[in-house]
Amino acid sequence: xxxxxxxxxxxxxxxxxxxxxxxxxxxxxxxxxxxxxxxxxxxxxxxxxxxxxxxxxxxxxxxxxxxxxxxxxxxxxxxxxxxxxxxxxxxxxxxxxxxxxxxxxxxxxxxxxxxxxxxxxxxxxxxxxxxxxxxxxxxxxxxxxxxxxxxxxxxxxxxxxxxxxxxxxxxxxxxxxxxxxxxxxxxxxxxxxxxxxxxxxxxxxxxxxxxxxxxxxxxxxxxxxxxxxxxxxxxxxxxxxxxxxxxxxxxxxxxxxxxxxxxxxxxxxxxxxxxxxxxxxxxxxxxxxxxxxxxxxxxxxxxxxxxxxxxxxx
Amino acid sequence: xxxxxxxxxxxxxxxxxxxxxxxxxxxxxxxxxxxxxxxxxxxxxxxxxxxxxxxxxxxxxxxxxxxxxxxxxxxxxxxxxxxxxxxxxxxxxxxxxxxxxxxxxxxxxxxxxxxxxxxxxxxxxxxxxxxxxxxxxxxxxxxxxxxxxxxxxxxxxxxxxxxxxxxxxxxxxxxxxxxxxxxxxxxxxxxxxxxxxxxxxxxxxxxxxxxxxxxxxxxxxxxxxxxxxxxxxxxxxxxxxxxxxxx
Ligand SMILES: Cc1cc2nc3c(=O)[nH]c(=O)nc-3n(C[C@H](O)[C@H](O)[C@H](O)COP(=O)(O)OP(=O)(O)OC[C@H]3O[C@@H](n4cnc5c(N)ncnc54)[C@H](O)[C@@H]3O)c2cc1C
Ligand SMILES: Cc1cc2nc3c(=O)[nH]c(=O)nc-3n(C[C@H](O)[C@H](O)[C@H](O)COP(=O)(O)OP(=O)(O)OC[C@H]3O[C@@H](n4cnc5c(N)ncnc54)[C@H](O)[C@@H]3O)c2cc1C
Numbered sequence: 424x425x426x427x428x429x430x431x432x433x434x435x436x437x438x439x440x441x442x443x444x445x446x447x448x449x450x451x452x453x454x455x456x457x458x459x460x461x462x463x464x465x466x467x468x469x470x471x472x473x474x475x476x477x478x479x480x481x482x483x484x485x486x487x488x489x490x491x492x493x494x495x496x497x498x499x500x501x502x503x504x505x506x507x508x509x510x511x512x513x514x515x516x517x518x519x520x521x522x523x524x525x526x527x528x529x530x531x532x533x534x535x536x537x538x539x540x541x542x543x544x545x546x547x548x549x550x551x552x553x554x555x556x557x558x559x560x561x562x563x564x565x566x567x568x569x570x571x572x573x574x575x576x577x578x579x580x581x582x583x584x585x586x587x588x589x590x591x592x593x594x595x596x597x598x599x600x601x602x603x604x605x606x607x608x609x610x611x612x613x614x615x616x617x618x619x620x621x622x623x624x625x626x627x628x629x630x631x632x633x634x635x636x637x638x639x640x641x642x643x644x645x646x647x648x649x650x651x652x653x654x655x656x657x658x659x660x661x662x663x664x665x666x667x668x669x670x671x672x673x674x675x676x677x678x679x680x681x682x683x684x685x686x687x688x689x690x691x692x693x694x695x696x697x698x699x700x701x702x703x704x705x706x707x708x709x710x711x712x713x714x715x716x717x718x719x720x721x722x723x724x725x726x727x728x729x730x731x732x733x734x735x736x737x
Numbered sequence: 738x739x740x741x742x743x744x745x746x747x748x749x750x751x752x753x754x755x756x757x758x759x760x761x762x763x764x765x766x767x768x769x770x771x772x773x774x775x776x777x778x779x780x781x782x783x784x785x786x787x788x789x790x791x792x793x794x795x796x797x798x799x800x801x802x803x804x805x806x807x808x809x810x811x812x813x814x815x816x817x818x819x820x821x822x823x824x825x826x827x828x829x830x831x832x833x834x835x836x837x838x839x840x841x842x843x844x845x846x847x848x849x850x851x852x853x854x855x856x857x858x859x860x861x862x863x864x865x866x867x868x869x870x871x872x873x874x875x876x877x878x879x880x881x882x883x884x885x886x887x888x889x890x891x892x893x894x895x896x897x898x899x900x901x902x903x904x905x906x907x908x909x910x911x912x913x914x915x916x917x918x919x920x921x922x923x924x925x926x927x928x929x930x931x932x933x934x935x936x937x938x939x940x941x942x943x944x945x946x947x948x949x950x951x952x953x954x955x956x957x958x959x960x961x962x963x964x965x966x967x968x969x970x971x972x973x974x975x976x977x978x979x980x981x982x983x984x
Contacts, residue, residue, distance in 0.1 A: 515893070523866065526868055547947065553855055553857070557761055599872050599874060602888070604898045607895060661892075676977065696983070697977070714981065715973055715977065717969045719964070720966075728973065730970070731974040
């Protein structure tokens with residue numbers, strides 16, 4: 424069996440779940456096997472929606488997320504169905520609890536994969552390594568635990584018939600006690616799903632100047648990103664940070680304003696389709712990674728860009 | 738109390754990578770203590786300074802990894818254990834190899850990097866926690882000991898949370914956890930004499946690298962002069978609209 428972990432926000436499946444489903448179906452076909460789903464909930468989960476995609480769905484309600492509880496849930500399902508492969512959307516949380524699952528199953532762990540196929544009974548996948556600079560082709564014998572990098576795979580279509588729900592018994596495990604959740608307010612387009620990202624760096628000069636970054640992003644229907652320098656300075660929230668220790672984005676258009684182009688920043692955006700840089704220093708490393716750029720002061724260039732985009736839209 | 742930092746040696750992100758025979762060739766690269774693991778070393782030093790006890794650094798990797806272990810010793814760790822393995826090993830295999838060594842020390846807690854700067858894996862801390870049968874707190878940005886437990890703040894996919902966890906436990910690092918100190922000259926001298934115990938790797942990697950490539954995404958590099966910001970902006974928007982077709 425191929426077990427697919429369906430991630431959701433309580434109301435809807437996340438897009439990544441539909442990508443994971445596509446991968447799970449392809450693996451199951453190549454292995455002459457079937458796909459079953461597991462849907463774990465803190466309180467509620469979109470079981471109805473999930474049943475459109477799998478013939479069998481294991482569900483459990485586990486209270487506040489912890490890596491141990493989620494690992495126990497996935498493990499219980501994997502053992503119940505005798506999973507040869509566990510497939511899940513890649514996220515920080517899934518890459519944590521599936522590390523536990525992979526160890527418990529003594530499985531080959533294939534993290535954040537771009538593609539996956541079956542060759543000679545083993546799973547072969549590609550993924551990025553060395554801070555996103557190198558593409559690795561890796562192979563693991565069954566069983567495998569595989570996570571799917573967002574925006575790499577077509578979304579799965581619903582099945583013609585609805586599946587059935589099975590309740591999963593999840594043993595209780597020693598875990599952490601959640602004391603307080605610090606939710607971040609969500610506004611605008613989600614950074615990792617945005618097709619256009621406008622990032623401001625230390626070169627913006629102040630928190631106030633990010634008004635320009637926000638305006639340009641809103642005008643383009645994009646999301647605002649930030650460098651670590653800007654987050655450390657307290658100008659922007661951490662949730663907007665792009666890079667090695669922030670988010671990885673791969674939009675059609677990435678606009679870097681007053682960003683130097685440090686490797687740790689590049690690691691989060693170097694796969695963007697087009698990269699645009701505005702920097703007053705013609706020697707800034709970011710220009711070497713840019714398709715288009717303007718050597719100039721952001722305080723003059725960005726307002727001019729905003730006006731030029733407005734003219735284009737009219 | 739015993740605080741263990743698990744570390745690896747990786748290429749400096751700034752150094753240029755080469756491909757030789759389908760694999761990354763690190764012979765010309767500058768190799769450093771992984772910066773995410775550096776946070777782990779720093780955290781164990783701070784815990785030791787505050788609560789007393791011992792800071793132990795456990796390194797995994799080829800012979801050269803001893804340099805990174807010595808860096809950690811120069812920062813102030815008391816002694817090192819080096820699990821020697823020349824090839825690539827996935828986090829499950831590494832966790833298997835390290836668990837025995839760490840169990841023998843019976844540490845108060847274990848800290849390791851949130852993500853490896855070479856294999857880009859985020860799973861070592863979690864796999865290690867599973868191997869040790871203890872909870873894991875990933876992407877930790879604050880850590881305080883409170884008797885038999887620790888209170889920690891860590892990042893989730895969205896937002897963050899405070900948790901309390903009974904020790905021992907494994908923590909993985911995130912930026913903001915601390916500011917790693919630089920080794921001092923006396924520290925470097927002392928590190929030369931500190932013990933580094935060598936242990937042979939027992940285990941079998943579950944994942945094999947077939948090929949490594951560096952994609953040659955050549956960028957267009959059309960860089961405009963912004964002396965006339967309005968004209969440059971106009972031209973950039975035209976290029977994005979007509980040539981790149983992204984606007
Ligand atoms: C372990 C580790 C992890 C890290 N993770 C990340 C990460 O996830 N994300 C990240 O971004 N960084 C990360 N960093 C930090 C990274 O190394 C850089 O320090 C950071 O990206 C620099 O941010 P910046 O480009 O905004 O600032 P700077 O490097 O200071 O660059 C500012 C740029 O703005 C330009 N400039 C200044 N004034 C103007 C103006 N008026 N008009 C136009 N241009 C102007 C300057 O020429 C300069 O190029 C990490 C570092 C470490 C060690
Ligand atoms: C983020 C990123 C990282 C890359 N890293 C490497 C690498 O480590 N080794 C490699 O052989 N090729 C790297 N490449 C591929 C590189 O862009 C070239 O396609 C290839 O190396 C041939 O380059 P060239 O002969 O034109 O060399 P150059 O003209 O010297 O370089 C071309 C490009 O490579 C970038 N580059 C070179 N080394 C690094 C590095 N260590 N980190 C970040 N950017 C780098 C330069 O900034 C420039 O954009 C990288 C590409 C990107 C986008």
